[in-house]
Amino acid sequence: MVQQSHHILKSVLTAEAALDATLDPNRVVIHPHLPLLIVDVDEVLGLFMHGFGRFLGTRGYEFRMDRFALFQNIFAPGADEHLDLETGRTLFDDFFRFACDDMEPAPGAIQALAELSKGAGIVALTNAPDHAREPRTRWMTQHGMDYPLLINSGPKGNAVAALSARTERPVAFVDDLLGNLDSVAAAAPGVHRFQMVADPRLRDMAPTAPDRHPRIDDWPALRMEIALVLGLTTE
Numbered sequence: 001m002v003q004q005s006h007h008i009l010k011s012v013l014t015a016e017a018a019l020d021a022t023l024d025p026n027r028v029v030i031h032p033h034l035p036l037l038i039v040d041v042d043e044v045l046g047l048f049m050h051g052f053g054r055f056l057g058t059r060g061y062e063f064r065m066d067r068f069a070l071f072q073n074i075f076a077p078g079a080d081e082h083l084d085l086e087t088g089r090t091l092f093d094d095f096f097r098f099a100c101d102d103m104e105p106a107p108g109a110i111q112a113l114a115e116l117s118k119g120a121g122i123v124a125l126t127n128a129p130d131h132a133r134e135p136r137t138r139w140m141t142q143h144g145m146d147y148p149l150l151i152n153s154g155p156k157g158n159a160v161a162a163l164s165a166r167t168e169r170p171v172a173f174v175d176d177l178l179g180n181l182d183s184v185a186a187a188a189p190g191v192h193r194f195q196m197v198a199d200p201r202l203r204d205m206a207p208t209a210p211d212r213h214p215r216i217d218d219w220p221a222l223r224m225e226i227a228l229v230l231g232l233t234t235e
């Protein structure tokens with residue numbers, strides 16, 4: 001009996017350890033002598049809006065790309081008014097619970113990270129809900145992006161400051177949302193910031209401030225700029 005409980009406990013602990021997503025920046029492994037890239041997931045590494053739109057279709061809703069917003073773009077078929085925000089929030093949570101594996105990587109993202117990881121540490125920093133930690137970790141691994149994943153909520157400045165304080169080398173941060181970039185500028189001003197909007201349908205709508213945060217929507221070009229600020233050599 002004792003042996004059986006021990007066995008069950010051990011398998012639970014092993015299963016937990018397999019999920020490297022964490023909520024605590026201080027538990028992410030950071031190499032103190034390597035440059036660091038901190039990178040967002042949705043609309044940077046993966047085409048979130050495409051995946052979320054497909055999921056909404058399975059629930060009988062339409063996703064319209066009318067503005068740079070999430071819940072205000074969900075409609076019942078043919079409706080003029082968007083769905084109430086509470087229902088939108090529930091659908092968003094359900095997507096991350098049941099369907100967030102169904103997301104294509106952004107073109108060029110996997111290759112760019114693979115190249116950069118030869119000389120830099122990489123951490124994915126996502127504002128996905130906590131219940132997405134397992135499917136999101138699985139998605140990263142399935143697509144060859146086997147990097148530590150940190151789940152955050154709210155503006156990302158504090159998490160980036162905590163991560164970047166743990167290396168003596170340069171740090172870069174990439175996100176699609178201006179609010180996160182401004183938050184990092186305030187909390188960790190030494191970190192090099194880049195805005196990237198992976199989905200071409202969103203590019204003209206996304207609030208942007210290229211004077212504060214250089215904007216590069218194409219991964220091969222962004223990779224070169226990141227390599228430059230991190231002091232990496234590229235071929």
Ligand SMILES: [Mg+2]
Binds near residue numbers: 040041043175176177
């Ligand atoms: Mg994002």
